[in-house]
Amino acid sequence: MFVALIIAAVVFLIAGRLIIVFKDKIKFFSTGSDNGFKFSEISLLWKLAKMGDIDEPLALYVSVPTLNKAISNVLTDSRRRGIENTDRIQNFLSKLYKFRTKLNLEHQDKKGLDSTKYLDKGQRLRIIYPGHGVFTSEILNNGYEMIIRLPLQKGVIKISSEDWLNHQISVYLWRKGDASYVFDTRVTNAGIFNGQSVLYLAQTNELLRAQKRRSVRCECNLNAAMYFIKSEI
Numbered sequence: 211m212f213v214a215l216i217i218a219a220v221v222f223l224i225a226g227r228l229i230i231v232f233k234d235k236i237k238f239f240s241t242g243s244d245n246g247f248k249f250s251e252i253s254l255l256w257k258l259a260k261m262g263d264i265d266e267p268l269a270l271y272v273s274v275p276t277l278n279k280a281i282s283n284v285l286t287d288s289r290r291r292g293i294e295n296t297d298r299i300q301n302f303l304s305k306l307y308k309f310r311t312k313l314n315l316e317h318q319d320k321k322g323l324d325s326t327k328y329l330d331k332g333q334r335l336r337i338i339y340p341g342h343g344v345f346t347s348e349i350l351n352n353g354y355e356m357i358i359r360l361p362l363q364k365g366v367i368k369i370s371s372e373d374w375l376n377h378q379i380s381v382y383l384w385r386k387g388d389a390s391y392v393f394d395t396r397v398t399n400a401g402i403f404n405g406q407s408v409l410y411l412a413q414t415n416e417l418l419r420a421q422k423r424r425s426v427r428c429e430c431n432l433n434a435a436m437y438f439i440k441s442e443i
Contacts, residue, residue: 234267241271245309251302258283274313281306323391325415326356329383337361338380342369350403360400360407367407371400374409381411390420 235256242252258280259267269276284303288294323329329352337345345361345368360371374397384390399410 238267241268245271247305251305254284254302255280258287272313274310277306277310277313281310323385323388323417323419325413326393326395326411326417327352327413329356329385333383333385336382338382339369339374339377340379345369347409350406350408354413355398356395356411356413357403357408358411360409371407371409375400379411391417392420393417 238256239249239252242255243249247255255270256267259270266276270280271277281303284299284306285294288296288299293299329349331349331351333349335347335349335358337347339345339361343363345363347358347361349356349358351357360367361369361374363369377397378394379397380392380394382390382392393414393416395411395414397409398412401408401410
């Protein structure tokens with residue numbers, strides 16, 4: 211009985227030691243299996259990750275650039291061995307490309323703007339001032355408040371900075387590589403910034419994303435009319 215306990219303890223210690231030593235590899239294989247890869251494919255990915263100096267092999271399952279590096283390693287290795295066009299390699303590459311598409315979509319789902327404080331300097335804006343029409347401007351600085359160039363209408367200053375103070379406005383923008391957004395805010399102050407007349411806008415987390423993710427866009431030609439309401443309804 212005592213001997214059996216000693217043997218069990220030794221086996222337990224060895225198993226625990228093996229888990230500690232190979233925990234990264236175990237997690238890598240487990241994650242690969244969860245993502246639909248075969249054992250042989252995961253083995254090849256692990257080998258290529260080590261050969262390709264990928265510091266964190268698990269990044270293959272979450273990082274598109276790291277996955278691209280692995281795909282490049284697969285192509286290079288298979289060409290060197292003359293097996294690039296075999297069914298096994300082509301099926302494996304097809305699975306990698308499909309997985310990369312899935313990663314890209316997941317990253318796009320997480321991409322977006324949830325606060326005006328993340329807008330970049332130089333971002334162009336279209337502003338609707340109720341009762342006065344549409345104006346153009348751009349962000350000169352963005353911190354506690356957003357600082358924008360004094361809005362122009364057809365390239366001309368139509369409204370002085372003082373006449374914007376404490377008014378609610380609607381701001382439209384196209385964020386490069388993302389989508390168009392609209393938000394309402396208030397002009398809190400006016401002044402001079404870097405020698406230019408500017409307005410100060412309150413930051414907000416209430417933004418509406420015009421394009422819905424995964425929506426299909428196509429060119430169209432529709433008749434439309436726009437009317438500016440001079441007074442509040």
